[in-house]
Amino acid sequence: MFLSTFARSGSLFLSICIPLAIVGCQPNASNTSSPPASPDKPKIALVMKSLANEFFSTMAEGAKQHQSQNSQQYELVVNGIKDERDLARQAAIIDEMIAAKVQAIVVAPADSKALVPVLRRAKLAGLVVVNIDNKLDEEILNAESLSVPFVGPNNLLGAKSVGQHLANSLKPGDQVAVLEGIRTSFNATQRRLGFEQAMKDAGMQIVDSQSANWETNQANTIAASMLNAHPDLKAILAANDSMALGAMAAIKAANKTDAVQVVGFDNISAAQEAIRQGKMLATADQHGDQLAVYGIELALKLLQDPKSLPEDRETPVDLITAGSLPK
């Protein structure tokens, strides 16, 4: 009886310990990226969306690099969620960070509304909170009477400049289609609006606009259908590069590579390759590697001088074309 209980709890113990040991061995286990610090060094938590997404993993890398260059100034804890839509987990991470007594939280919210209450708890606990990448909803911030500085790109203007570049190689009246991101996300809306403004200003006709949920494969199916439904389509504007890749494949399969142009957003490496090869016209770079760093810098400033007024900071978005890429 006793032995079997022991055996049972023993195996449970082992099954918990083995994965922990594996995690411990991993060279860049992301939870602590610096040695134990002197007590006066502030600890900043960077809470990201999915680290499985290239954009956010680049962002985290940039932050870690910044920390290792400024290791005297602060300590960094990086956390991400498994799935971009796992809001509950992201909120839980923020609660855990409050409990872990970090001094500041820099957060890329997975949802612009649902994260507000938990961030309010963080503020009440006396933490500095900085919002990066995806802007928190103004109305809800006001309703909770909360002010959180935002550091991030203007997605609308970025998408507009991509659209304007595309318009230069089209004729007024040409038919175009838009592949949108997940509709509930602020970025997706902003990029769609930017594309729409650019197309409207240049007199293009948007004949179709559907969400492919940021995904390559879904974008491929939908773009193929768009090409069939609108044989005269001249361009597809994708709200991120992953969807642009899917659209490119659909265009290639339909044998319309010369007739239909593609633009994207994010400047991931696969898109750069496609732009160099002339399969894609343009994308936008919002300097993901620097985004978290800007947020951390603002958090440090607010920690040093709590009375300074937190101000929003717009980060640059650059148009990327074959001409602007290094050969």
Place this chain on the structure above:
Amino acid sequence: MKDHAVSSNRAIQQTLATYGGLLVAILALLGFFGVFAKNFLTATTLLTMANSIPDITVVAVGMTLVLIAGGIDLSVGSVLALSACCLGWLMVDLKLPLWLASLGAIALGACCGGLNGWISAAFRIPAFIVTLGMLEIARGSAYWITDSNTKYVGSSLGWFSDPIAPLGVSVSFLIATAVVLAGQWLLHQTVLGRTAVAIGTNAESVRMAGIRTTAPMVTLYAICGGLCGLAGMMQSSRLSTVDPNSGVGMELSAIAACVIGGTSLRGGQGSVVRTFFGVLVISILQTGLAQLGATDPIKRIVTGGVIILSVLLDSLRKQSAIR
């Protein structure tokens, strides 16, 4: 002479009874979208559809074999992504020739599948749990080997899914068709296939009869995993990229295709050809709704409704057949 005519009549009747319902459903969907969606009933649209289904088709064939034996494989999407990433790594980073890299990717898929089968059969652990674990392991490994980056593999794989000039369909599609036929043959004409049905019907009596169940289960899961590897290759060639995020939720589409095709989740019943029809139903819906310009919520609601409706009709048909 007369006898022959009667038996061929019966064969036609039987074929109609087996496939008739699904064929009617497919024709109805084609008709509906033909009327309401622009340029839907054209050769281009149909060929586009044919060339976009090979990956889900071969995964669904693997899933059918596993389901018939009373198992389930939730890890198919992750194993697909892992195999695709492995293919990209072997081709781009290690510069291996295509045939070797493809072989490596398919072998990796088969290993993941085989491991699923071995752990669940040899230790009698529910496949649901084992493959759920594999779902996480394979996805994590896919992120690991790609550093979470989408990799551009270029057009060296393109021939695999580019339409062949006179036919209009791709090599992938032809392979997928061959896989469907081979799957049907395996199920009905081989010892492994009959054993699978027997295990799915009543595993205990198969064991009592002195037949080992571990080896066939390992083989079936390995086939399923290998087919996921093949699907990974098909998807990467179609998209010219390998993406560690690909195939998320694919297990559900594959199970849906099997279920629409009448495969029982309790095991012992199912048909590979009918699963293929299930894939067609799903892909016609997907393409048709996209061509109509339907919004995402509508797409999901309609797809869910069609899955339930088709299974409901199938079960009503079976009940009336019994009476």
